[in-house]
Amino acid sequence: MSKKPLNLVHLSTLVAVAILVGTxxxxxxxxxxxxxxxxxxxxxxxxxxxxxxFALAGLVGLYFFMRTAVRHEPIR
Incomplete structure (x- = not known):
């Protein structure tokens, strides 16, 4: 059973969003x-x-944001 290849456009979008929103x-x-x-x-x-x-609360917020972002922008 082969996995689908990574969608690099979606992956780069998610990385950019994680950096921007996380900061x-x-x-x-x-x-x-x-x-x-x-x-x-x-x-x-x-x-x-x-x-x-407060910084830990920001990291928790980032985690939930990214979890939702990955659902809407799948990388596979």
Missing amino acids: ELVATSWAAGWALGGLFQLDPAVSRIFEIV
Whole structure:
């Protein structure tokens, strides 16, 4: 049973979207954590925790976005 070959056009589109959307989501999430830490004048350690939590939320958002994108733009 042979697998269908990769559709390189769809694959390159998905890689480009992952880079673009991933950069936007993670950077925006990280900046939100930094801004909240500064706004509430939190301790630097607490501010870093906010940044990490928000960045992880951005990565989770990217995962769900890419999962949906692969469904609509199959690579095989």
